[in-house]
Amino acid sequence: MISTIVWGTGNVGRAAIRAVHAHPALELAAVVVHDPAKVGRDAGDLAGLEGELGVAATGDVEAALAARPQAVVYAASGDIRPDDALADILRAIRAGAVVVTPSLYALYDARNAPQEMREAVQAAVDEGGGSLFVSGVDPGWGNDVLPLLISGLGSTVDVIRCQEIFDYTTYDQEDSVRYLVGMGQPMDYEPPMIAPTIPTMVWGGQVRLMARALGVELDEIRETVDRRALDDTVTTKAMGDFAAGTQGAVRFEVQGIVGGSPRIVVEHVTRIHASCAPDWPSPPDGDGAHRVIIEGRPRIEVSVEATDEGGNRAAGGNATAVGRLVNAIDWLVAAEPGLYDALDVPLRPGRLS
Known part of the structure; x- marks a missing residue:
């Protein structure tokens, strides 16, 4: 043992x-x-x-x-x-x-x-x-081994996109949700998680790792960030109220640029309520999922929905990331x-x- x-x-x-x-x-x-x-x-x-x-x-x-x-x-x-x-x-x-x-x-x-x-x-x-x-705990396998495995199932690969799509309503870290991610903060507040260069610091390594496995050289890594305000005040059981007009959703990408175009992308879409930014990608069901999309021939899309601790999707994501490490x-x-x-x-x- x-x-x-x-x-x-x-x-x-x-x-x-x-x-x-x-x-x-x-x-x-x-x-x-x-x-x-x-x-x-x-x-x-x-x-x-x-x-x-x-x-x-x-x-x-x-x-x-x-x-x-x-x-x-x-x-x-x-x-x-x-x-x-x-x-x-x-x-x-x-x-x-x-x-x-x-x-x-x-x-x-x-x-x-x-x-x-x-x-x-x-x-x-x-x-x-x-x-x-x-x-990574976001989880790492969703931004490295899973997309690389799936990329080998097709004849051509144009773009690899890894998505984490989550509703943070039940996430058991209020300080992270409110201050690191910025949910419920005024729209002029700059959440540390999406401050310039921070997404690349956190997820750029996974983009570089995938590029290395695919045998391509990156021109650069770029970041895009978009934020949306809540139209109405929403109340969560775990963290209380999030006021109308404050940040209710954030979407960012860490893009590996190859030949001038984003070819390897790690994307996060995070909400505090499903009503915010309904035009953005949403999980197939429930409060969260991890998705890998291979644009190529054939086009391949795989969604992973993990639950733990009484059906919590965030806890399920943590558990799968931990499983990769412990195993x-x-x-x-x-x-x-x-x-x-x-x-x-x-x-x-x-x-x-």
Whole structure:
């Protein structure tokens, strides 16, 4: 059994605990939390499982790593603390662990990550013998391995478009919804997530990774952003009111330009209510979906709708992203120490329960 730590118990961490517990080759060795109120709580309780797992959450990172776990699922956010997240991850690699995480955007395409970051990871690998695999929570597979797999089913490929289409009404991170994404803010408010260069910083690596797999050179990466205001005030059960005239929907694209045209596109369409921007792409059903469209011959369109935690689509998306990471752990443990990306790590088959 591969002893595995889950570090962080938010939206991603909850799913990670469940995934590690369900994996027959992994053993949940510890759960690391930042919130003192969570210290001592059973991992099963934190993950929303029916029974206890017999693993109490700890705030003592040093003790957890001193036990020399073979793997760490780093589920703490790196959105507003990328330097701290990197420091945590390097610490785990130096302790000899395989680390899987969605928290370092710059390493989605590890080969083109900033040199100083690559050197820091490699130094930690050389010192401790651990490894690192980074894949997105939006989810990464929807912007790399899935579109690349589907692209191989046709005779010609003109454009690859990866879409995340979501209603954030039930998303369990109000600060992110209101301030990072900007829902409910005045239209002159600049949401950090779509400030100039930020979409490319977060999703540009996935565009570059797909271009590398397709064997094409990008001219550049461009961004487009569009926002819509709510016509009427809407009330959500989880987050209260969002006033008329404030931001109710945002749509942006990160475009890989080849031969002067957008040929590889990652697009996000996010709403706080289905009535806002009805002319924009919508999910086939429910509150969210991930979609891949291959424009070519034949034209191929695939939509993925995942649900978890009582039918929540956002939670389902998180769970599939976590599944990609957790299911890669046994492969990574068997591989040589190093820095890996989505083109290096194969998709792993599931297991019948």
